[in-house]
Each structure stands twice: as C-alpha cells, then as structure tokens.
C-alpha cells in the first residue's frame with residue numbers, strides 16, 4: 221500500500237491511500253483546496269472510491285464539494301454526528317469498527333470523539349493511523365471549540381489510541397509538531413496528552 225501525505229496551505233494535511241495493483245484510492249480530508257490531490261489522482265490514473273472525512277471542520281472539508289463534483293462515483297464517508305454538518309450529504313455513514321476496503325487495503329474506522337462529537341481515526345492496513353484532529357505529533361486536538369468535549373477526548377486517547385500497536389505511524393491532520401509524522405510508540409513516550417493518565421492531569425495540560 222502507498223500513503224501520500226499532502227501538505228495544504230500553512231499546516232493542513234490531506235492523505236491519499238492508494239492500492240497500487242488495482243489503482244484505486246481513498247482521499248482522507250479534502251482540506252481547504254484539493255488541487256494537489258486531484259492532480260495526483262489524475263497523474264496516477266487512480267479511481268477514487270472514497271472521500272473520507274475525519275471530522276467536519278471547514279479546514280478539512282472546504283474542498284469536499286469540488287472533489288465530489290469531479291469524482292461523483294466516489295463515496296463520501298463520515299460518522300453520523302459529523303456527517304450531518306457537511307455540505308455534501310454522506311453516501312456512507314460509518315461507526316466504530318466499520319471496515320472499508322480500498323483494493324487490498326483495509327481501513328478500519330475508530331470512533332474518537334472529543335475534538336468533535338463524531339471525530340474518527342483511520343487504521344490503514346495495520347500500518348498507519350490517520351488521526352485527523354484527535355492526535356497531533358506532541359499534542360491533541362482542541363476540546364474548547366463549540367462542541368468539543370475534554371472528557372471524551374481523554375477517553376478517546378486513553379481507551380482507543382493507547383491500546384494500538386507501537387509500530388503504527390501516526391499521520392495527523394495538521395503539521396503542528398517537530399516532525400510531520402511519527403511512530404505511535406514514540407508518541408506514547410513523549411506526547412503530553414498521551415502521558416496524562418488521569419482526567420485531572422489531562423485537564424491541567426496548559
């Protein structure tokens with residue numbers, strides 16, 4: 221499998237998950253503008269099967285209508301809670317444990333509310349973890365926005381992310397850290413938001 225990290229604007233990331241033998245792909249978070257992603261799809265002659273939304277915020281979804289317009293057969297995938305905020309109606313509602321298939325590549329949905337009520341992470345081929353605005357390199361997503369929830373974020377990090385294998389590569393929704401991606405094992409050792417083992421300690425992180 222091939223995973224391309226595309227930097228959009230100042231610090232957003234979009235991702236292309238590509239199954240090379242059959243040239244099918246999923247675009248994760250079209251972001252503010254999808255010129256790069258659409259160009260890659262065109263250049264590599266890819267068939268876009270899915271447009272997967274990690275959460276509904278505009279900096280991750282503004283280009284969704286234009287991508288869907290150019291690839292109408294691609295299914296827009298989101299959680300129920302976040303999907304209702306999108307400008308394009310989702311074709312497929314996913315929940316914790318849903319598995320999507322891009323060619324030979326399984327993508328397992330992990331429900332991780334906290335930044336938004338319907339935020340999801342994607343476990344790709346048991347190799348990569350696309351985390352949206354749930355987990356950043358060295359930090360986690362904000363919980364003080366309108367429908368964020370600190371307790372839910374703490375539970376998502378400790379109960380959903382921490383049990384996952386150290387070998388996974390974390391691919392976040394923004395380039396906020398000292399590197400664009402990292403192993404989950406290293407993040408478990410250094411990320412203050414994963415090291416906070418009680419809700420009180422998590423809430424006290426400045």
Ligand SMILES: [Fe+2]
Nearest residue numbers: 275277335353
């Ligand atoms: Fe966000």
